[in-house]
Amino acid sequence: MLTNRRTLLAGAGALAAGRAFAQGTGAPIRIGLLHDLSGPFAGAGSVPLSVGAEIAIELFNERGGVDGRMVQAVAADSQSRAEVAINEAERLVSQERVDVIVGVYSSAHAVPLAQRMQAQGKILWINSAIASAVLKGKHFTHVFRPTVHSDQYGEGSIEFLAEHCERATRIAPTQFKLGIIYEDGPYGVGVATALEENARRVGMPVALKEGYSATAPDLSTLVTKLRRARPDAVLQVGYNPDITLFLRQAKAGGLRTRMLIGHGAGYSQIDRLTETFGAEIDHFCNVDPAATQMLDPSRLTPPARELQQTLLTRYHARTQSNDPPTHASMGFNNTWVFLEHVLKPAVREGGGSIDAMRRAALGVDIPVGGTIQGYGVKFNPPEHEMAGQNGRSVAVVMQFENARSKVVWPTPIAGGPPVMPLPAGSPFALR
Amino acid sequence: MDPFLLEAIVNGILLGGVFALPVLGLNLVFGVVDVVWLCYAELVMVGMYCVWFLYTQAGWPLIAAFAACLPVVAGLGLLLHQLVVRPLLSSPPITQVLATGGVLFILQGGAMLIFGTDFRSLGVEMPPMEVGEIFVSGTKLIAFVAALVGAGLLWTFLKFTYVGTAIRAIARDREVMPLMGVDPRRIYLVASAIGGTLAGLAACLLVVQLDVHPFIGLSFGPITFMICVMGGLGNMLGGFLAAFLMGVIISTGGFWWNTEMSYVVAFACFIVVMFARPRGLFAR
Structure with missing residues (x-):
């Protein structure tokens, strides 16, 4: 394109x-x-x-x-x-x-x-x-x-991990360590804060939480610190090109983990990521509202x-x-x-x-299923703490496979269980 | 020693190698022509697009694409001098800076019109080197070695050739050298071409590490200028050493504090240096 x-x-x-x-x-x-x-x-x-x-x-x-x-x-x-x-x-x-x-x-x-x-x-x-x-x-x-909104990203990511980590990795949620890295603008800070709050709520330890500038020319030190912290899952909130820079340097820097989760923005550009990394991004997850093609039309x-x-x-x-x-x-x-x-x-x-x-x-009062992204629409009134926000919006967790995304959380609308941990063929998988 | 700290220091040195070439090119041009090419990072961007296009779209071998990139960006440096800088040589510095700043926007806009806003990747990478617990990026290591070789060749040229000696002499005293029979216009052209070639070489090293897009210059342009000033604007050896110093400061600052703070630490060091040695850390 x-x-x-x-x-x-x-x-x-x-x-x-x-x-x-x-x-x-x-x-x-x-x-x-x-x-x-x-x-x-x-x-x-x-x-x-x-x-x-x-x-x-x-x-x-x-x-x-x-x-x-x-x-x-x-x-x-x-x-x-x-x-x-x-x-x-x-x-x-x-x-x-x-x-x-x-x-x-x-x-x-x-x-x-x-x-x-x-x-x-x-x-x-x-x-x-x-x-x-x-x-x-x-x-x-x-x-x-x-x-x-960003609080829903934090909730989606952590709930997804809490629900699947013990079954998939035999690590209890209270032992499952997170590495949270984020671009330092309102988007990254908002999602990272929500991730940390939700992790605290379910007792999931945060081994490293660190921000960076989206235009930083080098993130290799961040990779080094992640390797030292040994998180079971790396949660990144970024745009681009910081995401591609991080992934490239993470691979070269020997970062290995059980799961990598993105949170919209650059991670939602699957065509671009596939063009750069090919199958290496298979089984990464991403939290975002559902792209319409992921939803069952029925x-x-x-x-x-x-x-x-x-x-x-x-x-x-x-x-x-x-x-x-x-x-x-x-x-x-x-x-x-x-x-x-x-x-x-x-x-x-x-x-x-x-x-x-x-x-x-x-x-506006649109029921669930009434929009192409699946969620309904009902705006919070001015007296609400989040006035103007659609109270019926929903974020989903999707997983990449063969340059496509499929919904893996919330479980009731998921196409199946996620592939977790990252399989041995992934350059980011624990060896 | 903590192996992760050691890895951060090594990463910092390699990062210095990334900064070193554009710093050398920028300093060479400023030292000789006495004009700051504000659009220098955008010359690097053009070089990156050149390699990307020849390699991924035209199907050229990577080495051939690299080889073609150097004269292309060198030619661009010459054009920049002839069309923009030369007519303004006797103008106030602010006019010159604004003019080269205008070229920055022209190059960014031109890249956007031709290539769009997408991020372009070369898709080339080298396997990492693993020594004990330390990982070193193969791509960065090669870029580092290439930067050292490029700097060595530049030094040899400046030290042992007639034109190189004239360039150094002009950089020392712009007024007297014409009286010795040196044609400054010719030297300016040669310096601009070399400055462009170094931008082209930097482009070859960066395009295997970063995605190219019209605004890639924002990622390393400002820090390149800061390093030049820190090392002493126009002082090539000073800039070269400052590049590695800044790389290590950023890397270890990020390791001890955090990635955001590393740039705060780097800028704080820069300000301290400017107070202590306003003409630059390595100014004579």
Whole structure:
């Protein structure tokens, strides 16, 4: 796949200016799309996130928009830099006159953006940035996040290990040592904190917990320290290229362990990881919301099933990807929830005002199985500690095998038990 | 001695080898031309893309891709000098820095337009060396040896050839050497080409260790500048030694404290050096 910033912005521009005007009746409804189309985050999931959102808007317009009024996307590139994200959001709001910004990949961007959008009384619809710190204790009224939050990553990872470690490795959870390494932004810190808290809750010892800069040129000392700490499982929270740098140096540095678990972002780009490491990443696990193709279609409602197939067909047509990354599902799913369940009723019943959108968002009530990622949607009210967070979002643990991912936790929806410990053929397996 | 500490020190020395070549190139250009190439790390990025493209897309043997990379980046260094630096030689330093900074963004943007934002991997690796409990990356070791050989060749060239002597003389006294019959414009060109070649060599060593993407320069560019200043801007031996010193500081700092703190320690050392020896640790 060769996707560059020009292509993406041009694609979004075509979305904005093309069929929408030709077919629409009435003024188009403008929304801002803010993603990292360049810089390190672009290759770590932000581009699939934006492509998913574009497909959702394209489909929504093809189905008639809101009673003939088309949605016009105004795309912006936050360039993997927080200050650019803030400036672009400001431009979208003040110059492009949008009332809603959809997207946002990085939690480091989402934290200041959420404050600003709330202060300006505009809607921020976060499709990806998962750090709990974005919403926790803030009581925002104009910021919504349909996807999972970092506390759920910590819970998923630790519950999964606690459930399987004794059966698979004959080590009790209270003896099963963890090595937690994380990029030092809000995303990494948020997930790592949740991992540590959940480990403490189940009595699982943390042998090493250490942060690093995602742009660090060398992580070999971290590998050395992990070898000294001898964790039974290494839990990494990272973007890219820090993940590939770590894995490459871990292999060269002789790091051996029983399980390696990633937590979204770079670990959800399975095509990229496979291109670099081939079968060496087989049986690694990853925690994230489920990419739609991992879910049994029969567990989804018929409309969600139809959307699932549409996304998979169109995403493949655009990118030739064999296993669309989770971010593609997140971009499509969460944008679709906004368009179909918030924008449409807000325009019909409240003229599309910001207040009408806010009311519509708080009224969304999608049951489990009603979205292409399996989870339902019901946003926490402003008095909730995590106001604006989807209270029905679910993170799953998936395991890589032959360049594909399969769900291995929660057990009731898993395709089977995980392969654990890492088999002897893995260069990362204990010998 | 704790074998893991020993491993961290060895890793630090090898990391110094990674920093050493770009530091040498940057110092050579600054010492001779008196202009900081702010886009130096982006020249390395272009070289990395060159190797990646020739090896993985054009199907060239790796050695041939490496060999082609050197003249390509050397040519880029020449172009940079002729088109951007030469017209600004008599301009204030801030103008020169901003101009080469502009080239940085042009190269980043150009790479993004041509190759996209994906991370590109060469998929080449060497088996690690295992000595007792210590693991040493084979790839890093080869890069380290190559850096030493490259530095040795540069030293031989500067020490034992007429052009090398002229380069050193220009670096010592830019005003007097033209009176001795040395054409500074020619020397500037040669220095820029050598600076580019060293960036190309650094690219060959880095592309087997790191994924290449348009913003890879952010990973090692800032630390390269810091090492140059720490060793004495324009002082090649000083920069070379400072690269290894900084590598060991980062590695052992990470071992004793943590990886985040290692860079804090490195920057703290840098600030202390600047207070104690403002012209650099090894300035004469």
